Amino acid sequence: MAASAFIAVRGIEYTLGLTADEAALRIDLQQADGGHIWSATFDSHYVEEITRKTGSFKRFGAFVSMLRRALAADATDAESLKIDVLTYADLQVLKQRRAAGAAAQPQRPQPAAAAADSAQRRYVILTHSTAHDRTHFPLPLPLIAPPPPPMPPPPATHPFPPPSLHQRPAAAAAAAAAE
Numbered sequence: 001m002a003a004s005a006f007i008a009v010r011g012i013e014y015t016l017g018l019t020a021d022e023a024a025l026r027i028d029l030q031q032a033d034g035g036h037i038w039s040a041t042f043d044s045h046y047v048e049e050i051t052r053k054t055g056s057f058k059r060f061g062a063f064v065s066m067l068r069r070a071l072a073a074d075a076t077d078a079e080s081l082k083i084d085v086l087t088y089a090d091l092q093v094l095k096q097r098r099a100a101g102a103a104a105q106p107q108r109p110q111p112a113a114a115a116a117d118s119a120q121r122r123y124v125i126l127t128h129s130t131a132h133d134r135t136h137f138p139l140p141l142p143l144i145a146p147p148p149p150p151m152p153p154p155p156a157t158h159p160f161p162p163p164s165l166h167q168r169p170a171a172a173a174a175a176a177a178a179e
Contacts, residue, residue, distance in 0.1 A: 001064070005071045006032070009085045016083065016124070018071060020064045027124055029085065029141055038122045038141035056128065056135040063137070067126055080129040088119050091138075 004017040013032035018025065025047060029038040042050075044060035051058040058066065070081035086094075120143040128135045 001068065003068050003071055007071075007083060007085070012085075014085060016071060016085075018064075018067060022061070025060075025064055025067075027139060027141060029122055029124065035145070036143060037145040039144045040139065040141045042139065050137055050139070054135050054137060056133070058137075063126075066128060070126055080127075082127045082129070084125040084127065086123045086125055088121055088123075091123060 001021070002017070002019045004015060007014050007016050015028075015030045015032065017028040017030075019028075020026070022044070024041055024043050026041045027039065030036070047060050047063050048057070051063060066081055067083075070083045122141045122143075124139045124141060126137040126139070128137070
């Protein structure tokens, strides 16, 4: 099963692609205007463990079906499915808001390498809302390809090429020939 769609999240356009079989789910995310590409493959056990940790266990096939329906935006009235794309900073803001409602716990600082890696990730969040419940299923995607570097400006063109160091001006060459 493969599906893809254009999605816009917080003013940024992406192409989101899904490929799944009975054992694994691959998600590819490409930023439309910048060329960044994030991608990951999740095996069925990982996906089921993520759903178990959220408290709303889903079998792998059911999860893939929910993700596909959210991508196609054909969720029924009985349930609402939504796809969101978050950065690491977005996730930290959400954690701080949640901690503000509960007793704040001190956070351990991240090593510099892990923080840099986290800053480059994107998180595809599948949200499943019902009348009594809302569950967020996070899927981390590492950066695969940064955008290409900007092209340098073309060299300035002059109507006349600069004289070579080995060329003598025409007057000097004529005088040397007359001698």
